[in-house]
Amino acid sequence: MILxxxxxxxxxxxxxxxxxxxxxxxQGVVPGLGTILVGxxxxxxxxxxxxxxxxxxxxxxxxxxxxxxxxxxxxxxAAVRHFNExxxxxxxxxxxxxxxxxxxxxxxxxxxPEKDVDGLHPINVGRLAGxxxxxxxxxxxxxxxxxxxxxxxxxxxxxxxxxxxxGQGKTAGRPLSVLLTHEKINSxxxxxxxxxxxxxxxxxxxxxxxxxxxxAGLVTPDMVKPGAAVFDVGVxxxxxxxxxxxxxxxxDVGVRDVAGYFSPNPGGVxxxxxxTLLLNVVEAAERQLQ
Numbered sequence: 001m002i003l004x005x006x007x008x009x010x011x012x013x014x015x016x017x018x019x020x021x022x023x024x025x026x027q028g029v030v031p032g033l034g035t036i037l038v039g040x041x042x043x044x045x046x047x048x049x050x051x052x053x054x055x056x057x058x059x060x061x062x063x064x065x066x067x068x069x070x071x072x073x074x075x076x077x078a079a080v081r082h083f084n085e086x087x088x089x090x091x092x093x094x095x096x097x098x099x100x101x102x103x104x105x106x107x108x109x110x111x112x113p114e115k116d117v118d119g120l121h122p123i124n125v126g127r128l129a130g131x132x133x134x135x136x137x138x139x140x141x142x143x144x145x146x147x148x149x150x151x152x153x154x155x156x157x158x159x160x161x162x163x164x165x166x167g168q169g170k171t172a173g174r175p176l177s178v179l180l181t182h183e184k185i186n187s188x189x190x191x192x193x194x195x196x197x198x199x200x201x202x203x204x205x206x207x208x209x210x211x212x213x214x215x216a217g218l219v220t221p222d223m224v225k226p227g228a229a230v231f232d233v234g235v236x237x238x239x240x241x242x243x244x245x246x247x248x249x250x251x252d253v254g255v256r257d258v259a260g261y262f263s264p265n266p267g268g269v270x271x272x273x274x275x276t277l278l279l280n281v282v283e284a285a286e287r288q289l290q
Contacts, residue, residue, distance in 0.1 A: 001256055001257075001259055001260060001261070001262055002154055002155065002260065002261045002262070003262055003264065004150050004151065004154045004156075004229075004231075004261055004262060004263040004264075004268060005267065005268075006146075006150055006263060006264075006267055006268040006269055006270060006271040006272045007267050007271045009149075009150055009153050009154075009271070009272060009275075010271035010272055010274065010275035012153075013149070013272075013275040013276075013278070013279065014054065014057060014058050014275060014278065017058050017278055017279065017282055018057075018058045018059055020282055020286075021058055021059040021060060021282060022059065024282070024285055024286065024289075025059070027289060029285050029286075029288055029289060030060075030061050030088075030285075031059075031060045031061065031090045031281050031282050031284070031285035032060065032061040032062070032063065032086075032088045032089045032090045032091075032281075032285075033051065033052075033055050033060055033061070033062045033063070033089070033090065033091060033092065033093075033117065033277075033278075033281045034062075034063045034064070034065070034083040034086065034089040034091070034092030034093070035048050035051060035052070035062070035063075035064045035065070035092065035093055035095060036064075036065045036066075036067070036076065036079045036080065036083070036092065036093070036094045036095065037064065037065070037066045037067070037095045038066075038067045038068075038069070038071050038076060038094075038095070038098050038099060038102065039067075039068070039069035039071075039098075039099050040069060041097075043237075044095045044096075044097075047095065047274075048064070048095050050274060051093075051274060051277065052064065054274055054275070054277075054278055055278070058278060060278060060281055060282070061088060063083075063086070063088065063089060063092075065079040065082070065083070067079065069099055070099075070101070071099070071102065072101065072102070073101070073102050073103045073106060073107065076094065076098065076102055076107050077106070077107060077110050079094075080094065080107060080110045080111055081110070083115065084110075084111070084112040084115060089115065090115070090117075090281050090284045090285045090288070091114075091115045091116065091117030091139075091280060091281045091284045092111070092115055092117065093117060093118045093277070094107055094108065094111070094118075096171070108120055108121060108122075109121065109122060114284065114287070115284065116139060117139055117142075117277060117280040117281050117284060118139070118141065118142060118171075118277070118280075119139040119140050119141035119142060119145075119175070119280065120141060120170065120171065124137070124139060125141075125175065125178075128140060128141075128175065128178055128179060128182075129178050131182065132181060132182055132183060133182075133183050134183075135184075136179075136182060136184050138280070138283050138284075138287075139280040139283065139284070140175070140179060140276075140280070141171060141172075141175040141176075141179075142171075142273045142274075142276045142277045142280065143171055143172040143175075143176070143212075143233065143269060143272075143273045143276075144172065144175045144176035144179045145179070145276040145279070145280075146269055146272030146273045146275065146276040147172075147176060147210060147231055147233070147263075147269055147272070148176075148179065148180075148185060149272060149275075149276060150231075150263060150268065150269065150272045151208070151229060151231070151261070151263075154261060155261070156208065156229045156261055158180065158185045158186065158187050158208070159185070159186045159187070160186060160187070160188070161187045161188070161207040161208050162187070162188045162190065162205060162206050162207050162208070163180055163187045163188065163189050163190065163206060163207065163208040163209075163210065164189075164190040164192060164202050164203045164205075164206035164208070164209045164210070165177045165180070165189060165190070165191050165192065165210045165212065166192045166193075166199070166203070166209070166210065166211045166212060166213045166218070166219070166234075166250070167192075167193065167211070167212035167213035167214065167233075167234060167250075168191065168193045169212060169214075172212040172233055172234075173191075173193075173210070173212045173213075176210060176212070177189050177191045187208070190202045190206060199218075199223070200222070200223045203219065203223045203224060203225075204223060204224070204225055205225065206225065206228060207225070207228055207229065208228060208229045208230075208231070209223075209224060209228055209229070209230045209231070210230075210231045210233060211230070211231065211232055211233055211234055211249070211250035211251050212233035212234045212250065213234045213250055214234040214235060214236055214250065215234065215236065215250055216236040216238060216248035216249070216250065217248065217249075217250070217251070217252045218234075218250045218251070219232075219250055219251045219252060219255060220252045220254065220255070221252065221254040221255050221257060221258045224255050224258045224259055225258075226258055226260075227259070227260035228258075228259055228260060228261075229259065229260060229261035229262075229263075230251060230255055230259045230261065230262050230263065231263040231268065231269060232249040232250055232251035232262075232263055232264060232265035232268060232269075233249075233250065233263075233265065233268075233269050234249065234250035234265075235247055235248070235249065235250075235265065236248045236249075236250075247265075247266065249264070249265030249266075250265070251265070
């Protein structure tokens, strides 16, 4: 079994990006990432802080706006407008999930598409869905891009592969299912979701299984074809009897004994999502020179 180490691979991507960023700086372009964080969700806080550390590591300028838990939709929209208009911000993200009083769709739609480095704006999603040939549109949602990149760098052959994607979330499963059918990737996709019957019958015939449902231990060894590539993407936070919480992936640990390639959780797709965010930021900066 080949362990697909997302942390090490992300480190390699950051080294490559540092060279691109140095060349951009020579041409007077400094990539800049903005983040908007609402509230004090621990997971979101950790993730945003990590993004800013990544930026410092590779030479990307980073700016942040932090709003209280009771921030309104208009409060967040004001921050979005600020970054839309800020020359120093090449691209930015609104950290999700937002508190329930905020209109997430309206906020995402307010992001200038050319600065949407999460790849979640309806225009960018539509460009991906509407193109099956030629060059891949940019930006592409970070988690799907990270999954494909992680697999390619470890020898997973996407071209012609049957890929079972479990889960149809906006940030992972749904955009991944679309991305994989583009001729540059050229996979055959089985898209599974909450209404899928007999999930095992689909996973068992797949060359690649991507579990992004957020259901702990959903994929067990008997559901995986021997030698298949398995990406554990979904995360569930379980609280034990002692009150401590632990993150659980969608894939049972025993799958490692069956799979030919395995992306663990944590340590697999998570670091790649952050690395591909940087890729999107740098590519947005490069487009300024075109």
